[in-house]
Structures are given as structure tokens and as C-alpha cells.
Amino acid sequence: MSIFFPKRHPANLQFLHPPLAGFTPYTPCRHESSARRTTKRLRNKPDPSFTASIPPNQINDHIVFNPPSSAPSPYHTPSVFLPPNDPRRQLLAQSHQHANPYNQRGRGLPPIVNNHKPYEKKYHLREKEIEEIRRLRTEDPYTWSRAKLAEKYDCSPFFVGMIAPASEEKKAEEFKKIEQIKERWGRRRRYAREDRQKRRQMWARDQ
Amino acid sequence: MKALRLLRWSGAVLSPRTRPCCFIHQNQYRTPLPFKMLRPQSTAVAPSEEHLETEDNLQELLDPRPPEPTIEDLLRKSSDRGRTESILRSLPSPPPSQAHKSARLSALHARLMLPPRLPLESLARCLVDPSADINPHFNNSSFSLLGSDLLGLYTSEAILCRYPRLPTEVMFAAMYGYCGPKTLTSITREWGVEIAAAPGGEVDPGFLQCKRVEAGNASVDGTGTQVKELPKIADTPNQKPTLGERGWRRGVSSRTVKDDYFGDEIKRTELDYAERPELYLEDQQRKFEKGVTVEDASSNFVRALIGAIHLHAGKKAAYNFFKAHILSRHLDVSSLFEFRQPTRDLSRLCAREGFESPVARILSETGRKSRTPVFVVGVFAGKDKLGEGSGSSLDEARIRAAIGALKGWYLYSPLEVRVPSQAEKGKEWEPVLVDGGEVVV
Numbered sequence: 001m002s003i004f005f006p007k008r009h010p011a012n013l014q015f016l017h018p019p020l021a022g023f024t025p026y027t028p029c030r031h032e033s034s035a036r037r038t039t040k041r042l043r044n045k046p047d048p049s050f051t052a053s054i055p056p057n058q059i060n061d062h063i064v065f066n067p068p069s070s071a072p073s074p075y076h077t078p079s080v081f082l083p084p085n086d087p088r089r090q091l092l093a094q095s096h097q098h099a100n101p102y103n104q105r106g107r108g109l110p111p112i113v114n115n116h117k118p119y120e121k122k123y124h125l126r127e128k129e130i131e132e133i134r135r136l137r138t139e140d141p142y143t144w145s146r147a148k149l150a151e152k153y154d155c156s157p158f159f160v161g162m163i164a165p166a167s168e169e170k171k172a173e174e175f176k177k178i179e180q181i182k183e184r185w186g187r188r189r190r191y192a193r194e195d196r197q198k199r200r201q202m203w204a205r206d207q
Numbered sequence: 208m209k210a211l212r213l214l215r216w217s218g219a220v221l222s223p224r225t226r227p228c229c230f231i232h233q234n235q236y237r238t239p240l241p242f243k244m245l246r247p248q249s250t251a252v253a254p255s256e257e258h259l260e261t262e263d264n265l266q267e268l269l270d271p272r273p274p275e276p277t278i279e280d281l282l283r284k285s286s287d288r289g290r291t292e293s294i295l296r297s298l299p300s301p302p303p304s305q306a307h308k309s310a311r312l313s314a315l316h317a318r319l320m321l322p323p324r325l326p327l328e329s330l331a332r333c334l335v336d337p338s339a340d341i342n343p344h345f346n347n348s349s350f351s352l353l354g355s356d357l358l359g360l361y362t363s364e365a366i367l368c369r370y371p372r373l374p375t376e377v378m379f380a381a382m383y384g385y386c387g388p389k390t391l392t393s394i395t396r397e398w399g400v401e402i403a404a405a406p407g408g409e410v411d412p413g414f415l416q417c418k419r420v421e422a423g424n425a426s427v428d429g430t431g432t433q434v435k436e437l438p439k440i441a442d443t444p445n446q447k448p449t450l451g452e453r454g455w456r457r458g459v460s461s462r463t464v465k466d467d468y469f470g471d472e473i474k475r476t477e478l479d480y481a482e483r484p485e486l487y488l489e490d491q492q493r494k495f496e497k498g499v500t501v502e503d504a505s506s507n508f509v510r511a512l513i514g515a516i517h518l519h520a521g522k523k524a525a526y527n528f529f530k531a532h533i534l535s536r537h538l539d540v541s542s543l544f545e546f547r548q549p550t551r552d553l554s555r556l557c558a559r560e561g562f563e564s565p566v567a568r569i570l571s572e573t574g575r576k577s578r579t580p581v582f583v584v585g586v587f588a589g590k591d592k593l594g595e596g597s598g599s600s601l602d603e604a605r606i607r608a609a610i611g612a613l614k615g616w617y618l619y620s621p622l623e624v625r626v627p628s629q630a631e632k633g634k635e636w637e638p639v640l641v642d643g644g645e646v647v648v
Contacts, residue, residue, distance in 0.1 A: 083640060
């Protein structure tokens with residue numbers, strides 16, 4: 001038989017003695033240092049575009065035009081698109097605010113999105129080669145696909161598709177293959193693909 | 208153009224003989240209609256038959272008969288309330304004399320601030336649909352024909368002069384937005400015009416009178432079958448051949464030439480009616496029997512009202528009314544666009560107009576490697592920015608930027624425009640901008 005002895009003294013167990021009001025402060029104190037910092041943070045200066053150009057004696061005698069940054073409205077025609085006799089063309093050219101910033105010296109244009117070299121058309125295929133492409137495509141469309149012909153004749157697959165479109169049977173077969181692949185998709189992939197299509201439609205409608 | 212004093216000869220204009228299709232009305236006068244002698248007090252003027260049938264006329268002169276009493280005479284004479292009621296009930300639509308007794312009609316006249324030259328009788332006639340009263344002297348068919356053309360002219364010239372580069376499809380959509388049947392119906396509701404439960408002579412002339420088509424979910428003779436489940440009979444028999452039978456494609460250019468001002472196919476043209484007048488009667492008869500939708504009746508009413516104002520108060524009043532009630536409505540034309548391949552269209556446009564070929568450039572971006580990146584891309588032709596767009600992928604931003612640039616081109620609007628119909632004699636006419644047309648790839 002063993003007797004249990006508590007290891008700690010009961011006077012040290014906090015939960016037995018609720019804290020006394022006088023010893024533990026409940027309300028946090030607001031010190032001078034924090035108040036000063038807060039006021040300092042809240043003391044915002046207006047944006048320089050509001051005040052810089054205005055002399056102090058005219059401070060209440062002007063219109064503030066400082067629109068927030070937002071997508072440009074489609075109703076604002078860029079000055080390049082204005083017809084030559086439109087008076088806005090001259091006004092925009094004179095305006096300092098609407099001047100083209102990229103015309104300034106030493107100001108480069110922003111980086112290009114797809115920085116690959118643009119495809120240059122060669123126009124090197126003659127009537128004879130085109131006939132040859134057509135012949136190959138009709139004789140054996142499975143061997144001579146668009147990509148293969150494009151590789152052989154050093155042109156784009158789009159051009160091959162344009163001059164020698166596949167026969168209806170070939171097209172139907174290809175569609176069937178795609179359908180078979182689509183049938184193997186699960187719910188998740190199918191939904192993801194459908195959503196992507198819908199998103200693309202929304203871009204087209206600019207929504 | 209010299210201002211015409213319409214009031215003097217409005218009687219002649221009001222006759223329904225203004226178009227080839229309406230020559231059939233003359234035939235109607237010749238054939239004895241049941242209400243012909245009873246209801247002569249129309250706002251339209253009947254062609255005098257003296258020129259047509261001279262022999263009968265001579266007979267009449269030799270043997271003058273007392274004229275038959277009209278509805279108005281009967282109403283005036285009858286002191287008995289029940290008798291008046293029964294006379295009114297026998298009519299398909301309220302007689303013109305009732306117009307002055309209707310508070311509803313006067314209120315509508317005042318609320319729309321219609322010109323005082325437009326009499327209440329004509330306003331009442333605008334509210335009678337052909338499905339309620341088949342007689343063209345008492346319904347609004349001739350008014351709505353004129354009003355429809357005026358509405359089409361004013362709206363199309365307003366849109367085209369304001370946005371001279373608008374693609375045809377968008378133009379049609381904008382036309383539909385400004386003066387399509389749905390818009391005209393909501394205008395009717397906003398004006399506070401209510402529809403009579405059933406048309407008849409005893410109904411207050413301030414109500415829109417039309418015979419409603421049966422609801423699609425109404426049951427047929429108490430059976431469980433719904434009307435919409437019944438096999439459909441073709442609405443308009445003897446129609447033109449369908450697209451396949453005609454053997455030509457219905458493209459945008461054919462829609463501009465052959466179709467109505469919304470680009471919708473016209474079932475029967477006025478030429479068809481002029482060649483075969485019985486078709487018109489057939490159509491009217493079918494409408495009278497089957498009824499019309501509330502949308503049809505309401506849009507016909509608005510068109511008829513514009514036509515009536517044009518006839519009674521002149522061109523200027525009609526145009527002002529149009530401006531106040533149709534053109535003042537806000538339509539965001541930029542939301543009507545839908546592009547299939549905006550980047551390709553833009554490069555075609557730049558090639559056509561002689562700009563440098565467009566290049567997409569990243570203006571700013573944030574969080575490229577995060578879950579929610581934002582890219583702002585601008586399309587540049589040389590050093591000039593054509594458009595700007597933002598999106599959560601570079602592709603999206605690029606496409607949106609191209610769309611922005613295309614919209615910037617198509618939605619160009621000249622500063623000061625005077626539409627062709629408002630050309631006056633005093634001022635010199637300045638031609639409006641005619642654009643090269645939309646991008647065709």
C-alpha cells in the first residue's frame with residue numbers, strides 16, 4: 001500500500017486561488033509611447049498630386065481631378081484611332097497630361113509578352129510542290145499528316161491544312177479518336193476543361 | 208426641309224392608303240363590312256366612293272334616302288343606361304366618343320406630356336390592337352406601321368451617327384436594345400398603361416385593348432393536356448422557302464438588305480401584301496382569332512403613338528417624343544460585343560489602317576508565382592498604346608488588351624453630330640463620318 005503525496009505545495013497551485021483584483025491588472029494601460037506612435041501613423045499627408053501644383057492662396061479654388069487607377073474605358077478612343085479631321089487629335093497632342101510617355105528620350109518600351117521571334121513567311125513553295133503536297137495527302141493521309149508535310153516542305157502546318165485539307169473520312173476518324181480520349185476523362189478533368197472553355201468565352205465577351 | 212403644316216391635310220394622310228400594302232383597304236371599303244355603316248366616326252378618312260361608282264352615285268342623287276343612324280347618334284339618343292350599355296357591348300372596341308369620358312386616357316395624355324394637337328380620340332385609337340378590333344379604321348395598325356418606320360429610322364441614324372464604326376451585328380443588337388419589342392413593352396409598363404382583361408366597347412378606352420393569346424400552360428378543354436403540348440400548326444402558312452430551299456446563305460450583308468431593322472427575317476414583305484392583298488386579310492384574321500402576346504400589343508401601341516404624334520403634331524414633336532422616351536434610355540453599347548479571335552482581328556485592322564503590327568507588352572504584374580497572379584498587358588503599335596487589359600494569366604491579359612483596342616476602334620464617336628433627319632434648310636449640311644467597315648478576316 002502506498003500513500004499518494006502531492007509533489008507541489010497546495011499554496012503554489014494557482015487554480016485553487018482565484019487571482020485578486022488588486023494584484024493582476026485587467027485593463028491594458030495606454031502608454032504615452034503607443035499613443036504617440038498611433039497619432040503619428042494617422043497623420044497622413046495628402047498625395048502630392050492634390051497639392052503640389054496649387055498655390056496656398058488658391059487652395060479652395062480649384063477642381064481636384066485625381067481618379068483612382070482603373071481599367072481604361074472602351075469609350076476613350078486612343079489618339080491613333082481618331083480620324084485625321086477630329087479636333088481631339090490636336091487637343092491630345094497639345095495636352096501635357098495625355099502625352100505619350102514612351103516618346104520621351106531614354107524611355108524604353110515595356111517587355112514583350114511572348115518574346116519569341118515572329119514567324120516569318122518564306123513564300124518559297126511553287127505550284128509544283130503544292131501539287132505534290134496535295135497528292136501525298138490524298139494518297140496516304142495517315143502517313144502524310146500536316147506536321148510531317150510541314151516538316152518536309154519547311155512550311156507551317158496551318159499552310160498545309162489550307163492548301164490540302166484532309167478528307168472527310170480522315171476528319172471523322174480523328175474526331176472519333178478525340179471522343180474516345182474524352183470518354184476516359186474523369187469528373188475532375190472534364191469539369192476543369194469545361195470551366196476553362198467558359199472562362200475563355202467570358203474573356204471574349206469582356207466580362 | 209420646309210416644315211409642313213400637317214393639320215390641314217392630316218385627314219388625307221390619316222387614310223390608310225399610304226403604302227402599297229394598304230391598297231387593300233380600298234377593297235375593304237368596297238366589300239360591305241358589318242360595321243361599315245354603323246361606325247363611320249373613325250379618325251381615318253374613308254375614300255369617297257363617288258369617284259369609284261359614279262352610276263350608284265347618280266342613283267343616290269336622284270333618290271336620296273335618309274342616312275342610317277350611327278352609333279354615336281344611338282348613344283346620344285338613348286337615355287336608358289341599360290340600352291347604352293348593350294350598344295357599347297355590341298362593339299369590339301370603345302367608340303371614339305367615349306375617349307373624352309375616360310379619366311385614365313386624359314391622365315395618360317397629361318403624364319406623357321403629349322402635344323395638345325394629338326386628340327384623345329387618336330390616343331384611344333392607338334390603344335386598340337388589331338386583335339381586339341379587326342376594322343383598320345378603329346385599330347392602330349396604320350399608325351403602328353408608320354410609327355415603326357419612324358422608330359427604325361430615328362434609332363438607326365442615332366446609333367450609326369454616334370458610333371459610325373460599329374459592326375453590323377452590334378448595330379442590330381443595339382437597335383434591339385433601344386426599340387426592340389421587350390424594350391417597348393417595358394416602356395409601356397413604365398408609362399402606366401394597363402391591359403384590359405378582355406377587349407370590348409364597354410371597356411374604358413384608357414386600357415390597352417388586345418385579345419391575348421392562350422397561355423402555353425393552359426389546359427385544353429379541361430383535359431390534362433397543355434396548349435403547348437399540342438401539335439403545332441404553322442403560324443404563317445404559305446411562307447417563303449426556308450434557308451436550305453433558297454440555296455443561299457443568310458449572312459450579315461443579306462441581313463442588312465433583306466431583313467428588318469433588327470436583322471430578323473421578314474416573313475412577308477409589303478410587296479407580298481401588295482401583290483396578294485388576301486394575305487394581309489388572312490394575317491389579320493389569324494391574329495384576330497388567335498390573339499396576340501402582351502409584348503406584341505404593347506410594342507404596337509408605342510409605335511402607333513409615335514406615328515400618331517407624327518401625323519397630328521408634326522415631325523419635330525415626334526422626334527422630341529422619341530428623344531425623350533427612347534433615346535434617353537441608357538444602353539451600354541460596349542457590352543454588346545463578342546469577339547472570336549480578337550488578336551487576329553486587331554492585326555488585320557492595323558494592317559488595313561497602316562499602323563505597325565500590334566505587339567503585346569507587360570505593363571505591370573504581381574504574384575507571377577502565386578495562386579492569384581495579376582498581369583496588366585498593353586497592346587502597342589510602335590510606341591502608341593492601343594489598348595490595355597488585365598487578367599490572371601498572360602494569355603487572358605493579352606486577349607483582353609486586344610479586345611480593349613478593338614472596342615476603342617469600333618466605339619469611336621464624333622464630337623458633334625447632326626443626324627440626317629434633323630437637317631434643316633438654314634444650316635449647311637455637314638456629312639457624317641462614313642467608316643470603311645468592320646474587320647473582315
